[in-house]
Amino acid sequence: MTEQTDLLRRKFIKQSTIVSSALAMPMILTTNKASADPVEINMLAWYGHGEPDVVSAFEAENNVKFKPKYYAGGDNMMALIAQSPPGTYDIILSDGEFVQQLNEAGYIEELNADDYPFDDFLFEDFTKFPGHWKDGKLFSTMVRFGHLGVSYNKNHVTAEEAMSYQCFWKPELLGKVGHFDWHLPSLGMMSLYNGNAKPSPFDIDGSAWDKVQETTMSLRPQVGGFFDYGGTFNSLKNGEMLAMCGIGDWITGVLEKDGAPVASVVPKEGGIQWTESYCIGKGSEKAALVNKFIQYMLSPAGQVRSAQMAAYPGFCVTQGGVSALQAANMVEAERTGQVEGAVNNPIRLIEEGRIHYRDIPQQQSLEDWNDFWSEYKNA
Secondary structure, three states: OOHHHHHHHHHHHHHHHHHHHHHHHHHHHHOOHHHOOOEEEEEEEEOOOOOHHHHHHHHHHHOEEEEEEEEOOHHHHHHHHHOOOOOOOOEEEEEHHHHHHHHHOOOEOOEOHHHOOHHHEOOHHHHOOOOOEEOOEEOOEEEEEEEEEEEEEOOOOOOOHHHOHHHHHOHHHOOOEEEEOOHHHHHHHHHHHOOOOOOOOOOOOHHHHHHHHHHHHHHHHHEEEEEOHHHHHHHHHOOOOOEEEEEEHHHHHHHHHOOOOEEEEOOOOOEEEEEEEEEEEOOOOOHHHHHHHHHHHOOHHHHHHHHOOOOOOOEOOEHHHHHHHHHHOHHHHHHOOOOOOOOOOHHHHHHOOOEEEOOOOOOOOHHHHHHHHHHHHHO
């Protein structure tokens, strides 16, 4: 073998090795899903919806990673979307009463109703929830809900007293009544206290609105603060506030499970339902993945995670979810009334007419209510 022949042989072997390695490597990479970077899904939601206790199983199964942006209150949500380019948010968790505004502003995509288990929903209203449909087309689907009423410290307010919003005016609570800092829940409660149950505490004329403002202002001396989510939670936990207006079990449920002497009830004047729904953001390039996630959250497994969310609990919207919750955690199902025959069963309360869906003002503007809320806070 000449020196030139030997050189050519060695060059061929080296090149063959490189080619073989190059051919082998892509096969290894493409067959190993875990090695691919996860698809990032931008979420706009209330705190907790993008946390591991809710989304980790879906992330692992579908090689995705949620990147949540959290807000508090529908007004805040609308402002964040308005300030962002189309396609910024792939999935939007909206309060039910704001879906119509999202749709009218062109912020959300149309959904296919056949993709969701509406035949398993607990209540007919939930399948055709106000504002979720337009011209026979679906734009959002309800995934969880809860009830707002009187939230109180059981060492300072009796169960009997808590059955009326009147307890907020109890002399012993001077400076110890707090508000969750969002106008719709608290003013809705003041409207119910004034007897505005029909057609809705949010559908009132000018005279009734004047009286709601008067009633609310009369509570101001009792009020010790206006709080965000964390402040509401901590002020009840440490006893700084002994009663709270504008919330419900979504706050006290977490504290109660940790042993705090707090509870929430739907009083005799009625309570208000918060409703959370998922939408696909307009212009999202990940609509198929987002739709798959919404389907997962409406599955029994997803409903159990939703109901037991560490940030704040909620009620299941499907019968399959309720059954799965009972199997997974009967104590929580019983605590929240999600068992047959419970006095506080959430569907039973709706059927009895004691629950009113939270809404935006129908005869005043959101600005009217928000302006009064600012005036009230500064009084």
